[in-house]
Amino acid sequence: MSKEKNPRRVAENEAMAKTRMLRTSPQKLNLVAAMIRGKKVDKALTDLTFSKKRIAEDVKKCLQSAIANAENNHNLDVDELVVAEAYVGKNLTMKRGRPRARGRFGRIIKPFSELTIKVRQVDDNIGEQA
Numbered sequence: 509m510s511k512e513k514n515p516r517r518v519a520e521n522e523a524m525a526k527t528r529m530l531r532t533s534p535q536k537l538n539l540v541a542a543m544i545r546g547k548k549v550d551k552a553l554t555d556l557t558f559s560k561k562r563i564a565e566d567v568k569k570c571l572q573s574a575i576a577n578a579e580n581n582h583n584l585d586v587d588e589l590v591v592a593e594a595y596v597g598k599n600l601t602m603k604r605g606r607p608r609a610r611g612r613f614g615r616i617i618k619p620f621s622e623l624t625i626k627v628r629q630v631d632d633n634i635g636e637q638a
Contacts, residue, residue, distance in 0.1 A: 521629045523578035527570040528622040541594040584629040592628035
């Protein structure tokens with residue numbers, strides 16, 4: 509009589525983490541997300557640690573959360589994880605203003621973004637045996 513369990517949003521060998529309300533534009537955030545796409549997680553963490561971009565610290569937190577989800581919730585091996593997907597979406601936009609010359613109003617837009625990172629476990633041994 510009970511309800512069926514909700515199906516997983518990701519595959520059996522994947523884990524996901526999402527960060528909302530990041531105070532940067534999606535375009536700037538996507539530059540950092542593109543930097544880690546397809547890389548092994550240890551290399552991606554190293555790149556984010558030494559990046560000069562301000563938002564790289566928040567991207568690193570999200571990646572560490574995805575790694576922790578993979579290890580604790582899905583029993584995946586951390587050494588075999590790669591960043592399968594890292595994509596960026598728009599969130600709300602704060603509208604602010606500033607007085608300009610001749611009584612006009614300069615509009616200032618302060619965008620927020622959201623980031624989703626999926627990590628996938630890949631077996632390195634498959635390529636070596638073939």
